[in-house]
């Protein structure tokens with residue numbers, strides 16, 4: 001699959017969220033980080049804000065739920081119209097059932113792994129998923145440094161996906177910028193979340209296109 005860029009609005013100006021979303025028309029997705037101050041030590045936004053964004057933007061929304069009990073909360077984001085809903089496996093009580101519910105509500109089902117969570121135990125679950133998110137920082141905050149230690153896991157995840165039929169997208173999130181995106185693409189990632197790199201740039205949309213170009217070159 002051609003590389004896709006999903007700018008994380010966590011690094012945007014929340015007082016001007018609509019305009020910030022409009023500033024990246026080249027984005028394939030808009031990445032929305034939902035944090036509950038329990039699963040991660042930070043609090044961001046929830047369903048009402050996502051519903052407002054869905055009315056405002058035409059770019060599909062990629063919800064990354066960093067919350068406890070996603071079994072209870074995640075299906076509502078799919079029902080609201082998010083194109084992709086990703087839960088953390090560390091927080092899910094019944095990840096297979098949850099992935100099926102997200103798909104039943106019409107969204108792509110994503111499952112996220114924190115940096116220290118191995119991918120191998122979930123190999124048999126891949127057919128239940130549309131996307132696997134390998135976190136390249138500890139979830140909770142934008143602007144952290146990319147964890148190089150996760151690169152071999154990206155590679156192993158790509159191998160497992162290839163072995164399972166190859167339909168699952170492989171997303172990376174955290175510290176992705178012009179230096180690290182090529183490393184991730186070369187290791188097999190194909191969906192790239194970038195927050196501070198995009199919204200900290202003088203021209204965010206140009207940065208989206210630049211990142212995509214680097215990823216295309218590295219994955220070719």
Ligand code: DX5
Nearest residue numbers: 008139140142143175195196
């Ligand atoms: C962190 C979030 C990320 C964050 C990435 O927990 O999941 O989506 O916004 O920000 P950068 O790209 O600045 O590392």
Ligand code: ZN
Nearest residue numbers: 033064173193
């Ligand atoms: Zn995220």
